[in-house]
Amino acid sequence: MGSNFHHHPNGWVGKTPWWKDAVFYQVYPASFKDSNGDGWGDIPGLISKIDYLHQLGVDVVWLSPMFESPQKDMGYDISDYQAVYARYGSLEDVDQLVEVCHSRGMKLILDLVVNHTSDQHPWFKESRSSKTNPKRDWYLWKPPRYDSAGNRMPPTNWRGYFAGSTWTWDEQTQEYYLNLYGPFQPDLNWENAECRAAIYDNAMRFWLDRGIDGFRIDTVNKYSKRTDFPDAPITCPDALHQPAPEMWCNGPRIHEFIHEMQTQVLGPYNAVSVGELSNTPLPSQVFPYVSAAARELDMVFEFTMIRLGQGNMFHGKYIYDPFSLSSLKQHVATWQTFIEGTDGWHTVFCENHDNGRAVSRFGDDSTPELWEASAKTIALWQATLTGTLFLYQGQEIGMRNMPASWGIEEYKDVESLGFYNEVVESGDRKRVEATLHGLRILARDHSRLPFQWDDSPNSGFTEEGVDPWMRVHDQYRELNASEQLKNPDSVLGFYGKMLKLRKEYRDIFVHGTFKLLAPEDESLFMYVKESSVQVGLGSEGDRRKALVVMNFTNRAQKCPNVGNALGCRKGGEKLLVSTLRCEQVSPENDAELRPWEGRVYLNFDL
Structure with a gap:
């Protein structure tokens, strides 16, 4: 992994892989x-917004994926x-994107989608052409029962992610092929070494040779299936097809496959990797993927927190299941602490392309004041x-879910x-x-509404008079990047401030240890972060702390007693930042936290 020296404002010089910070x-x-005014975002559009x-x-x-595709699943x-x-543009546009990122000291990673291909991929067309085709075994084929x-x-009773069976009948060769997602997404057979070699060459080295810096790896723990293909236990008696993630998540050869990908491709190119790790709720299951000694992945996305509110993944995923603040805190604490004292690493996120907007799920967007405060x-x-x-x-401007008044016709997502x-x-x-109620909160569609750039028609995402591929949010005139760029106290201004503080105090925020306070409290979310760096002399020394x-x-x-929480003498703490404007938080009124107010205090008596 590439490493850099980072000079800390307090004199700390630490050697860490660049991607951690x-x-x-x-x-x-x-x-x-x-x-170009066709209602569909593109790479030249992204290039125009790099600054x-x-x-x-x-x-x-x-x-996210911009490769050739029939676009049945975006x-x-x-x-x-x-x-x-x-x-989306051309190969030359990707080359230019690499160049504009690198010239600004930024990097670019692409999505790696290699659990499955489209059924229009030449590999699959060959595979389905006959049972004797050399690529037949590049996909998973089974005779009927x-x-x-x-x-x-179908060969098994497994239910897929997009409803229905995981098996699709092929008339020509009279067999079924496996597809965990849509019938148009046949699964590749990772058991086949030739197939794996082709993936490494076609989908990875090709782009790394063009200068990209790594990959977010889709469905990274699904490549190794149970090859005896048993039926799943009946957990939904009324359903024809049964949830069966244990048949394909974290399968028997998965660590072997990912280690091979690391040693053959990612490592030699010094490429960063972050894997999408679903249905893996235990730290003991996750750690082998991210231990540096194991040489598999740099980090993964673990989903128990972002899935709060969802029902059963396979039946009733969108039947909303309300959750408490204490359960949210417990998930955060579990994943904040599981790497402490190890050589593993973790990710921090609360939004992506597969979930509703954070301010509408974890915050409060019921009024403009509460929307801004909670964002x-x-x-x-x-x-x-x-x-x-x-x-x-859009997270950085507090983009919200689509309005509840919009009907199902505005939802485009296959799931x-x-x-x-x-x-x-x-x-x-x-x-x-x-x-419908659950979709209004949780649907993948919310995150896919056009970005709200300004208050011009179509929110500056596309030209006036053009019909964008998804409807622009009704509130774009009030909620947009252009308006917030003018105001340092906006949500966008606050994100910029927090990203600077995160780097300035990286020993505490990026690398520090986490201790949850008041786990049962359903109103306040509080934790202490302790620096990874010792200050002062002696065998113990001291470590700076922050109370969030x-x-x-x-x-x-x-507001709780800050000095007690930080373990410092009276007056030894300092307010580092508040979500309110600084002049609104003074010693006279800091005993009370306003609705959706957040603060960070540091102990400065070291």
């Missing part, structure tokens, strides 16, 4: 910025790993957690519509209403 920013290209990201404090751009169905989907009445049935507190929360910070486009149509077909009206205290309610709350 970096701020990553995910760009969903269809929705970021349209440069906006640079000024915010972004170190690494993560560009580019997660790739038909050519070495071509760019025409509406038959019930007692002679009806043809800033979310910024303070994320920027003070240990690990590598990932932001998602949203799959779950909705399934309950409609069931005829259960109560369940239809409950699913946040009011996660719409009512004023009493």
Whole structure:
């Protein structure tokens, strides 16, 4: 891994891999910025906004899939790993993007989608052409089963992520192929060494040779399936197909496959890797992926916190399940502490392209005042957690979920519509209403609305008069980047401030240890961060500490005794930052936290 020396304002010089301190920013290209007026975001549009990201404090751009694709799952169905989907631009545009990032000291990572391809990929076309084709074994094919009445049935009873069976019948060769997602996304067979070698060459080295700096790796723990293909236990008695993630998540050869990818491709190129690790809720399961000694992945996204509110992943995912602040805190504490004292590393995030907006899920967007206050507190929360910070486009301006008044016709996502149509077909009206309610909070569509750049028609995402691929949020005139850039006290201004503080105090915020306070409190979210660096002499020495205290309610709350929490003498603490403007927090009124106010205190008596 590439390493740099970082000079700390307090004299600390620490040698760490560059990506630990970096701020990553995910760009969903269809929705970021349209440069040519076709209603679809593109790479030249992203290039035109690189300085906006640079000024915010972004170190690494993560560009979601922009490869050649039939776009049945927004580019997660790739038909050519070495071509760019025409509406996004060209290979030359990617080369230019690499150049504009690198010239500003920034880096670029791409999405690596290699659990499956599109059914339009030449590899799959060959594989399905005949049972004797050399690429037949590059995908997972199985003969049918038959019930007692002679009806043809899939090889197993597994349910896929987008509803229905994980198996699709192929008329030509009279066998089923496996697809964990849509029928248009056949799974690659990682058991086949030739197939793996082709993946490393086609999907990875090709782009690394063009100068990209690494990958966010899609569905990274699903490459190794149970090759005996047993039926899943019946956990949903009324359903034809059963949830079966244990058949394909963290499978028997998964660590072997990822170690091979690291030693053959990622390592030699010094490429950073962050894996999407779903259905892996235990730290003991996650650690082997991120231990430096294991040489697999630099870091992973673990999803138990961001999945709060979702129902069963396979049945009723969008039946909203309300959660308490104490459960949110417990998830954060688990994943903040699991790497302490180890050679592992972790990520910090609360938004991505697969979830509703953080301010609408974890904050309060019911009024303009509470929206702004809670968006800033979310910024303070994320920027003070240990690990590598990932932001998602629009998070930095507090973009919200689509309005509740919008109907199902505004939802475009294959998963949203799959779950909705399934309950409609069931005829259960109560369940239809409950699913619609859940979609309004949780759907992947919310994060895919066009970025709100300014108050011009179509929010500056595309030209006036153009029909964008997704409807622009009704509130873009009040909520947009241009308006916030003029105001240092805006949500955007506060994100910029917090990203600077995060780097200035990286020993505490990026690398420090985490201790949750008052775990059962349903109003205040509080924790102490302790520096990874010793200050002073002696075998013990001292370590600087920060107290993060946040009011996660719409009512004023009493501020705790800061000195006690930090373990410092009276007057030895200092307010480092508040989500309120500084003049609003003074010694006279700091005993009370305003609705959705967050603060960070440091102990300065060392």
